[in-house]
């Protein structure tokens with residue numbers, strides 16, 4: 240799909256090419272098996288790290304590439320167009336745990352955790368959700384109690400992307416007292432490593448899509464976390480998480496666009512090859528209109544995303560535009576993959592052809608990092624906040 244609408248710099252073009260080459264060489268040959276067998280291949284982390292894909296937004300001083308958001312998203316779309324499971328790993332790692340440590344961490348935490356994360360030696364995860372706290376994340380119940388120079392954490396975190404494989408987990412827990420709840424201001428963020436006593440991995444989710452990405456529950460059973468591993472100020476953890484999700488949503492939008500673009504490209508090719516009534520189905524106007532609408536929505540989603548990412552790189556607040564980008568791109572991914580299956584007919588409904596997987600992978604983009612309903616709430620709230 241043409242990028243003509245968004246003029247890429249030389250650096251962005253080079254990054255796009257490098258991500259595309261990497262995805263075709265190192266991901267594409269394994270993607271179907273990862274999906275079929277629901278396996279996460281840890282070796283991909285080291286390979287991505289070696290090329291800098293896991294430290295794209297981290298300054299060079301901490302071993303990252305120090306790139307702008309647009310360049311990062313260009314690379315992310317290329318990875319997502321080949322495999323959305325690898326893309327979610329890349330998005331979460333680059334947008335959430337690393338950015339939280341970079342923005343709010345102490346110098347010691349940056350040296351100890353951020354540097355190896357930037358090099359891809361440590362994989363990061365983000366643990367906000369719980370079994371009973373999803374959209375209403377501020378109602379989370381994992382409790383952290385101060386005990387000398389440690390906090391003791393007890394609770395269950397849910398849906399943690401890469402949870403079983405992460406080396407560094409940014410987890411949100413309550414530091415307010417059960418007798419004096421402070422709502423969102425009663426939550427703190429902790430840097431957790433799997434070797435801490437009391438940490439264990441719970442169930443692995445058996446998902447519809449993104450099956451090459453592992454999603455786990457994490458169990459904290461009197462997990463002892465040094466006070467030095469609290470991120471920033473006590474009581475500010477929910478604010479840190481929400482600010483980071485503004486960036487995370489740009490990553491999910493790029494992932495969605497990658498999925499949609501792949502479905503569009505497969506559909507364009509298939510419609511030219513598949514013949515019915517003596518001619519390629521692309522000759523039928525009904526099919527042309529579908530392709531036209533698919534291409535238009537992909538282009539519009541990408542244009543909005545790069546406008547939002549540029550605003551972020553200029554230092555503007557992007558809460559509303561981040562939500563708009565994620566909402567539009569994820570609904571585009573779901574709609575475009577649905578239309579792609581229609582264009583493929585019966586062949587779209589079987590695993591032998593690629594659009595079936597894209598359709599399954601697309602659905603979660605409307606759910607995680609805030610459902611479409613939550614994005615609409617954020618967008619509407621900002622309208623009133625500004626008026």
Ligand SMILES: Cc1cc2nc3c(=O)[nH]c(=O)nc-3n(C[C@H](O)[C@H](O)[C@H](O)COP(=O)(O)OP(=O)(O)OC[C@H]3O[C@@H](n4cnc5c(N)ncnc54)[C@H](O)[C@@H]3O)c2cc1C
Nearest residue numbers: 365366367368373374398399400454606607608609610612
């Ligand atoms: C594959 C996958 C990976 C994930 N990775 C992570 C991760 O790495 N870290 C993490 O912390 N979380 C992760 N999540 C969790 C994800 O962010 C939540 O699933 C999501 O926020 C929705 O929460 P929920 O599933 O509890 O749904 P619920 O909040 O129970 O929502 C159910 C339905 O009710 C709607 N709803 C809820 N409240 C409102 C409202 N006020 N107005 C209108 N509609 C409403 C929702 O939109 C939805 O349609 C992941 C989820 C999945 C599926």
